[in-house]
Amino acid sequence: MTGSRPALDRDSAIAAYLKYANRMPKLADGHLPAQTQEVANILAIADQFDVIIFDAFGVLNSGADAIPGALQAVSALRQRGIDLAVVTNDASNAPEAIIERHRKRGFDFTVESLVSSAKYIVPMMERHPDVTSWGIMAPSHWPIDRLPGDARLLGDDDADYDAVGGFVLIDSDDWNDLRQQRLETSLAKNPRPILVGNPDICAPMGHFLSVESGYFAHLAADACGLVPECVGKPYREVFEDILQRHPNVDPSRILMVGDTLHTDVLGGLAVGIKTLLVTRGGFLDGYDDLAGLYDLSGLRPHFIAPAIGAGLE
Incomplete structure (x- = not known):
């Protein structure tokens, strides 16, 4: 990773x-x-x-x-x-x-x-009206302005992980070991909802299997004892x-x-x-x-x- x-x-x-x-x-x-x-x-x-x-x-x-x-x-x-x-x-x-x-x-x-x-990501988030800020795993081009509440892309700033009230994992294209570690550490300290827009663990990409959001969601859930909520x-x-x-x-x-x-x-x-x-x-x-x-x-x-x-x- x-x-x-x-x-x-x-x-x-x-x-x-x-x-x-x-x-x-x-x-x-x-x-x-x-x-x-x-x-x-x-x-x-x-x-x-x-x-x-x-x-x-x-x-x-x-x-x-x-x-x-x-x-x-x-x-x-x-x-x-x-x-x-x-x-x-x-x-x-x-x-x-x-x-x-x-x-x-x-x-x-x-x-x-x-x-x-993707059609069901916003309805899934709306089932959590008490969460007003979300950390998003997605590529930089993903239109997070369409999401409810204060949505911010998760990157290399530890403060972003601790500041939000929940997480939405959509795409792992820009994800890496350090970002996953930040996510797991933040959730271990303060368990919060983990929502998943792509629950696949992997996907065939020709000659290899790409690791998808579902895999990282389960690892994050292991760190905090919560069950991810998934659509797809x-x-x-x-x-x-x-x-x-x-x-x-x-x-x-x-x-x-x-x-x-x-x-x-x-x-x-x-x-x-x-x-x-x-x-x-x-x-x-x-x-x-x-x-x-x-x-x-x-x-x-x-x-x-x-x-x-x-x-x-």
């Missing part, structure tokens, strides 16, 4: 997801499938669904590039008349910017089809946003597609929809003990495929 976009190895990321599983959503009875069906790609099961929700990183793209076959898969789903949506924990960019990057990769998603965790996958708001758009669609006809058990699959299972885990190009690329991971986590998807467009490249 020494510079822009610190990295984390996969075994450490898995260990962190397992360690902090008790801070994540719980499943209702009957929401965990008894077994996982292997499929060639998403088209093999597409006729079972009216709505398909995609995670972006690790499903549609890895870093800047579209995952092979993903463009063809999305095009084929459109031809079948299936409603498509994208759910992202990228809270540091405007929806228009996120969609523009997808368009440059060749996808035809619209702003209306995107649900970002696997928490309910982003999924319920999609469900509310399709009130007449049975949840069994809605599919969440992702590359991680503890964000995408857990989030889908928690709201009672079907789930597809992909293993190529994302978090689990090259991982060879999925059965063991199912056992350790107590989670499993309804379906598993190499990629949404495997064989369509």
